[in-house]
Amino acid sequence: MDVFRINGGRPLRGEVTVSGAKNACLPIFAATLLTGETCVIENVPDLSDLRFMAEIIENLGAEVERPDKNTWRITAKNITHRAPYDLVRRMRASVCLLGPLVARLKKAEVSLPGGCVIGPRPIDLHLKGLAKLNCEVDVRAGYVHIDAKRARGGHVFLGGRHGSTVTGTANILMAAVLTPGVTRIESAACEPEVVDLCKMLLSMGAKIEGVGSHCLTIEGVDKLNGTTYRVIDDRIEAGTYLIAAAMLDADITVNGAHPEDLSALLDKLEEAGADFSIELGGRIRMRGTPGTLNPVDVITLPHPGFPTDLQAQMCTLMSVTPGLSIITERVYPNRFMHVPELQRMGADIAIEGASAIVKGRRNPLSGAPVMASDLRASAALILAAMAAHGETWVQRIYHLDRGYENFDEKLRGLGADVERLNQDQMPKDLSGES
């Protein structure tokens, strides 16, 4: 297991380039199962989640090749309909195999993905949507069983308690593209990753209208073709660098930061008084001076609202911004696992219901051994460590490796003092291991 050792207080300078978007790639990999022809997917980040997804797809019978680090070639000529527990449990997003299997094979058996530290993540809306396409849906012995022999287009409403569902929209969309008749998805998620999936499906010959809106109309076709498709840049990775630069002594340019995908974050950073400029070609330059921002309140919401996947990083920023801010989670009301670890570094945060009440400090945080609980919590702790006085050890970096390609290398390229070590190299009195 890897750990990061970070010495805080280093200025950031230079340029960093973001990788392809994990959350766009995952359903796009699943979509390659919709055709027997070859799909070439470019700009794929080198991440454990994508390697798992490729493994599951290969296990279903597809031929999977990787001509270079960021390109995958997938040919799903003959595939089977069962994705077993031992593979699916490793990655929640494998639930988005349901749609393509239903569409292509008219049946699917996919294990339920299991628990998640950021809170309950049911798939009731996915299943309700498939039932509206006239599929027979049954959950037994830990598996979702779908019989789609009589599937036809239908009217699906995907609004839930916390808004729409991103992978649920991807599932219904992928099921509908090869299902006879017209499907209308209302209250569809419109995250940039869903738009990217739509564009990939269009390039395969799918018929979809309303792309980017909350209402998608899909006319089922008999067959889809192969494609070569380049995945969008990762807005969450870009946002993470922008937040880091806003709170440190920094002057950096983030390549692959597309302002149209980052409006809610940029709006909040502007309100806080951050000094940034949008440059041509998907580049944002951020200059930071510690302690100069104003506190802002944040509420996470489905797109185009403030993304929950940047909430933890925002908690770090507000922890070092003097004054009071309230950060409210409307997507995953319990997604605050980073808070106790930030408190260990001196952050003054209280959780009240679905809100974090953050009293930003005038003095820097202090380095400490901390434990990452999930992907974005890892990023929040690394940012906190970069702003802190002294040395921080961040354990369980495998969470980070799910979603940030070469994060340590990229941060070092900007001047941060971040080192990846093996757990064995961590002093035993700090790791808590005897």
Ligand SMILES: CC(=O)N[C@H]1[C@@H](OP(=O)(O)OP(=O)(O)OC[C@H]2O[C@@H](n3ccc(=O)[nH]c3=O)[C@H](O)[C@@H]2O)O[C@H](CO)[C@@H](O)[C@@H]1O
């Ligand atoms: C692989 C991927 O793309 N992951 C992203 C995706 O997750 P994911 O697609 O799993 O998230 P959803 O959009 O489905 O979940 C949003 C909310 O709806 C609830 N819900 C969802 C489905 C359902 O059937 N019933 C239900 O109640 C969830 O518990 C959650 O509270 O979108 C989330 C919200 O932007 C992001 O944080 C994740 O990074």
Ligand SMILES: C=C(OP(=O)(O)O)C(=O)O
């Ligand atoms: C929560 C996330 O991913 P997943 O849905 O794959 O758990 C994330 O990307 O922040």
